[in-house]
Amino acid sequence: MGAYIVRRVLWAILLLLVVSFLTFVIFDVLPSADPAVLRAGRNATPSLIHQIRINLGLNKPFYVQYWNYLKGVALHFDLGYSYYNTESVRSEIFSRLPATISLAVGGFVVWMLLGLPVGIVSAIRPRTILDRVMMGGSLVAISAPVYFVGLVALFVFAKGSGLVNWFSGAGSYVPVTQNPGQWFGSLILPWFTLAASFAAFYARMTRGNLIETMGEDYIRTARAKGLRESKVIAKHGLRAALTPIVTMAGMDIGLLLGGAILTETVFNIPGVGRYAYDAITNSDLPAIQGTVLFGAFFIVFANLVVDVLYAFLDPRVTYA
Amino acid sequence: MKRRIAVLGLVAGALAFVAAGCGGGGSKTGVQGASHTLQNGKSGGTLTILSVGDIDHLDPGAAYYQFTYAITYVTQRPLLAYKPNSIQPVPDLAQSMPTVSNGGRTVTVHIRKGVKFSPPVNREVTSADVKYAIERGFDAAVGNGYASAYFGVIKGAPTKIGNTVPDIEGIQTPNKYTVQFQLSEPSGIFVSALQEPLTAPVPEEYAKKYDQGTQSSYGNHEVATGPYMVQNNASGKITGYSPNKQIVLVRNPNWNPKTSWRPAYADRIVFKEGFDPSVATRQILSGQGDANGDFPPPAADLKSISSNSSQKGQLEFTPTPGSRFVALNTQKPPFNNKYVRMAVAYVLDRNAMRLTRGGAIDGKIATHFISPDFGSHGFNQAGGFSFNPFPSPNNAGDVAKAEAMLKKAGFKSGKYSGPQITQVADNQPPGSNTAQVVANSLQKIGFKVKTIPVQHSAMYTRFCGVPKNAPNICPNVGWIADFHEPQADLDANFNGKNILPANNVNWSQLNDPKINALMAKAEVELNNEKRWQEWGQIDKQVTESAAAIPWIWEDSPTLYSSKVTHASELWNGGEPDVSFMSVNK
Numbered sequence: 001m002g003a004y005i006v007r008r009v010l011w012a013i014l015l016l017l018v019v020s021f022l023t024f025v026i027f028d029v030l031p032s033a034d035p036a037v038l039r040a041g042r043n044a045t046p047s048l049i050h051q052i053r054i055n056l057g058l059n060k061p062f063y064v065q066y067w068n069y070l071k072g073v074a075l076h077f078d079l080g081y082s083y084y085n086t087e088s089v090r091s092e093i094f095s096r097l098p099a100t101i102s103l104a105v106g107g108f109v110v111w112m113l114l115g116l117p118v119g120i121v122s123a124i125r126p127r128t129i130l131d132r133v134m135m136g137g138s139l140v141a142i143s144a145p146v147y148f149v150g151l152v153a154l155f156v157f158a159k160g161s162g163l164v165n166w167f168s169g170a171g172s173y174v175p176v177t178q179n180p181g182q183w184f185g186s187l188i189l190p191w192f193t194l195a196a197s198f199a200a201f202y203a204r205m206t207r208g209n210l211i212e213t214m215g216e217d218y219i220r221t222a223r224a225k226g227l228r229e230s231k232v233i234a235k236h237g238l239r240a241a242l243t244p245i246v247t248m249a250g251m252d253i254g255l256l257l258g259g260a261i262l263t264e265t266v267f268n269i270p271g272v273g274r275y276a277y278d279a280i281t282n283s284d285l286p287a288i289q290g291t292v293l294f295g296a297f298f299i300v301f302a303n304l305v306v307d308v309l310y311a312f313l314d315p316r317v318t319y320a
Numbered sequence: 321m322k323r324r325i326a327v328l329g330l331v332a333g334a335l336a337f338v339a340a341g342c343g344g345g346g347s348k349t350g351v352q353g354a355s356h357t358l359q360n361g362k363s364g365g366t367l368t369i370l371s372v373g374d375i376d377h378l379d380p381g382a383a384y385y386q387f388t389y390a391i392t393y394v395t396q397r398p399l400l401a402y403k404p405n406s407i408q409p410v411p412d413l414a415q416s417m418p419t420v421s422n423g424g425r426t427v428t429v430h431i432r433k434g435v436k437f438s439p440p441v442n443r444e445v446t447s448a449d450v451k452y453a454i455e456r457g458f459d460a461a462v463g464n465g466y467a468s469a470y471f472g473v474i475k476g477a478p479t480k481i482g483n484t485v486p487d488i489e490g491i492q493t494p495n496k497y498t499v500q501f502q503l504s505e506p507s508g509i510f511v512s513a514l515q516e517p518l519t520a521p522v523p524e525e526y527a528k529k530y531d532q533g534t535q536s537s538y539g540n541h542e543v544a545t546g547p548y549m550v551q552n553n554a555s556g557k558i559t560g561y562s563p564n565k566q567i568v569l570v571r572n573p574n575w576n577p578k579t580s581w582r583p584a585y586a587d588r589i590v591f592k593e594g595f596d597p598s599v600a601t602r603q604i605l606s607g608q609g610d611a612n613g614d615f616p617p618p619a620a621d622l623k624s625i626s627s628n629s630s631q632k633g634q635l636e637f638t639p640t641p642g643s644r645f646v647a648l649n650t651q652k653p654p655f656n657n658k659y660v661r662m663a664v665a666y667v668l669d670r671n672a673m674r675l676t677r678g679g680a681i682d683g684k685i686a687t688h689f690i691s692p693d694f695g696s697h698g699f700n701q702a703g704g705f706s707f708n709p710f711p712s713p714n715n716a717g718d719v720a721k722a723e724a725m726l727k728k729a730g731f732k733s734g735k736y737s738g739p740q741i742t743q744v745a746d747n748q749p750p751g752s753n754t755a756q757v758v759a760n761s762l763q764k765i766g767f768k769v770k771t772i773p774v775q776h777s778a779m780y781t782r783f784c785g786v787p788k789n790a791p792n793i794c795p796n797v798g799w800i801a802d803f804h805e806p807q808a809d810l811d812a813n814f815n816g817k818n819i820l821p822a823n824n825v826n827w828s829q830l831n832d833p834k835i836n837a838l839m840a841k842a843e844v845e846l847n848n849e850k851r852w853q854e855w856g857q858i859d860k861q862v863t864e865s866a867a868a869i870p871w872i873w874e875d876s877p878t879l880y881s882s883k884v885t886h887a888s889e890l891w892n893g894g895e896p897d898v899s900f901m902s903v904n905k
Contacts, residue, residue, distance in 0.1 A: 032775060032777075032778050032782075033775060033777030033778045033780070033781045033782065034778075034781035034782060034822075037780075037781040037785065037822065037823045038777060038781060039463060040463060040465055040823065041384045041463075041464075041465020041466065042465065042780075042812075042823070042825055043465050043466040043468075043469040043802075043812060043825075044465045044466075044468070044823055045468040045469075045472075045479075045481065045820075046820055046821065046822060046823065047468075047479060047480050047481040048460055048463070048464075048465075048468065048481040049822060049823055050481075051460035051481045051482060051483065052460055052463055054534075055460060055461070055483065055534035055535065081535070082563075084376070085374065085376065085377065085563050086535050086537075087563050092563065095562075151596070151598065151599070154599050154602075155602070159608070160602065160603045160606045160607075160608035161599050161602035161603050161606065161608075169599070169603065169608075170595060170596065170599045170600075170603070171370070171592050171594070171595055171603070265594075265596065266596050266599070268592075268594040268595050268596070268599075270562070270564065270565045270594060274564065274594060275564065278373070278374070278564050281373075283775070283777050283778070
């Protein structure tokens, strides 16, 4: 197990290197904006642009810029400074992380609480009206873009912009340390918006897996032994059916910890995703690079955790 | 050019920047819409301004964006400034308007006594603080975008920019309250440029340590001279600014109202950032926000608000000082031929182009470059609304006249038969749609147009602004003047001397010796009336050259909540002047 984890960590580092390199290459090769010109302004002289280019290190060859960046990250965990407003990228990301964690973890809880029960009920009552209503609803939820769902939620339920003033609206987020009540209230709509499509997808996955599992021989054996149906489902059916769900959940939570761009944008939650959005619109390479690396790290880390958890969930899995 | 067009262009995908305007008449130089109550406001309370994006820089030496200016001008005091609804600069830090002598080569400004810096500096402002403020604008670590363009005429101003604050011999301080500028040649716009934030005082003894190195951090520690300051701690570190989140302004305890014409009603002003435009619009209508900062409400909301009798009074339309235009590359075929360019000017369907940005609500169709809000500052002299050298029925293009021009250019059939031409355009609406209309219009007279779609900022910084990479057509360019002097509207875009290898904004690369000579003469004309007359004539000639084809004078909408008084900055494209707004409910 130890060797396996070490090997996976090394692979993860390699993967992060590849991601950072690709981001650099994309920014360098594709026709993105010239950061020195953007920083200098439209009326700036060539002399000023030249000096700013030097100050930002943009006059150096691509590979030197990349090497300097890697050194900064590896030796000082320095993600550089924004070309746009010269703020430290690391500080910006860390100051935004609590908001992103609040959104991602809360959303995760909501979608698991909604998705799993719906999937289980649908699986044990297949082809009933209830099943069809729930699966039809989930299809709608999967199809609706997050941005659209968020705007509808704000225009219907949010204070200040909605038809009914039930929940706090966009721009109301405060850190949990500042006001726990307002923090919770401000995240209700974002949690449900974020969870909607995930919950629907998990419901359909759970239903499909559970129906398949419930047709296995060992389930029939369990029933033949006289176990109650609820016990058969909970102890034997669900355990096997949920294994792939755990994998997916790990990946998804990792993905969201890197920033839920659309949800954060529509609800104006100052998280990492919103920062990434602003960085892209401003052609701000250090900020783009920082958020991409950060997102990649969470995905890789979540993958690792899931793989390790797998062994506990499924005794057939071993680590060579 | 203050960077509203540029910066909003960057986020066009999210915003679909559809500035709106009063499609009908409206005054030429005033804010259109609701009446104003600029005096006798109610003191106290908190104003909340909602925005989509962030400011560019807090540092007055680097700030160069319309939305930023809404904050800069109430926290800093440049030598001159504007009252809302006016395009005439008036003394702010200056005691009186500058005097010009020595044949226009000496400009003397007396500054007010009793103006003090906010904590932790706390001392009175002197002329040395103005000198240092302007000098640091020539330091790349500060990175001012316009210092060379407007203040490069000061004797001793460096042409090569480094990472140090230069000592400029032409900025003299004969006493504590007098700044004297010695210019290398007369400048018709130097006095107007004294309203730029670069002239707001900066205390050298405090700022110098932050100006060291390759990147000044003074903005994170700046002190104020205006009625408000960005919230800070005892050491001066700014605590009220979280990038892309919010900016909190509080009262400057050292501000003396007797030295200022700003009423400064509100106690606290919060700029909340990061909103979706439609959500922010609804919040303003419901009173959760008090005005929009950097974005126009979406076109659908504007139409709805304009037709709602209880809401339309909350909406104001302000003309923006500039235009959008299609630039034709005059340095290579086929647009090095004036008649081919004129054919394009005739055939463009400007009405369809305007529809791509929302239609008549976005503003008037432009027929030349100096926009209507300039009024007597060049617009009227250029012929006002009646000057239109390339008319067409309903502004939809005139194929017959275009073909006649092509015949003059040597295309006997009246159709262009040369090689395919290229345009570099925005890769998302509304700019991409505008480019499509341009391509469709040109196809009517035989052109085959290849469109290369790129990000808006890349279009400027990698293609249209770099002559060696410049395509035949740049369909998505535009310009907003820094102040209401026609030189600020025309010179950078059309003077041959301004063609640069990079960051070039003379996108059509027009280098007409006759126009260049007229500009050189007008630049040094000190008499306002004569100067505006000359620039009006230059506007006509540039338009007739068809090097670029203007197609819209945009109006900018500002939406206010029902609980505040209105005060839009006419000089600054309609940004709310928060020092004149008051919370009434």
